[in-house]
Amino acid sequence: MKKSEKQILDEVEKTLGSMSNIPILNENPFFYTRLKTAIENERFRRDETDSKSILLKPALLILIAIINIITAVYYFGTSSSSNNADEILINSLKQEYSASQNINYLL
Secondary structure (H helix, E strand, O other), X not given: OHHHHHHHHHHHHHHHHHHHOOOOOOOOOOHHHHHHHHHHHHHHXXXXXXXXXXXXXXXXXXXXXXXXXXHHHHHHHHHHHHHHHHXXXXXXXXXXXXXXXXXXXXX
8 A cells, every 4th residue: 555655656746847847938929920810810700700690690580480480371271171171081980880880780
């Protein structure tokens, strides 16, 4: 148990020691200028897409609303005719089974 604790402490010391040996990197003198330019270009690109989305989002919303209205009209328009067909089928089945019920099978 003591041996594994010592190994753990040794590994921790090695890790901490390796952090102090990292060489310091020199940055490019134009790094901040390039970074600032990249950020500004991204803002310009984002503003451009926002202007397009201002037109596209309402158009998409209107299109979806129109599709929903057409679907609702079609659904409710055809459901009344299918209800009539269902009623006709049920009535014909009632008549058929009521007629066959009158037959006396014991004769």
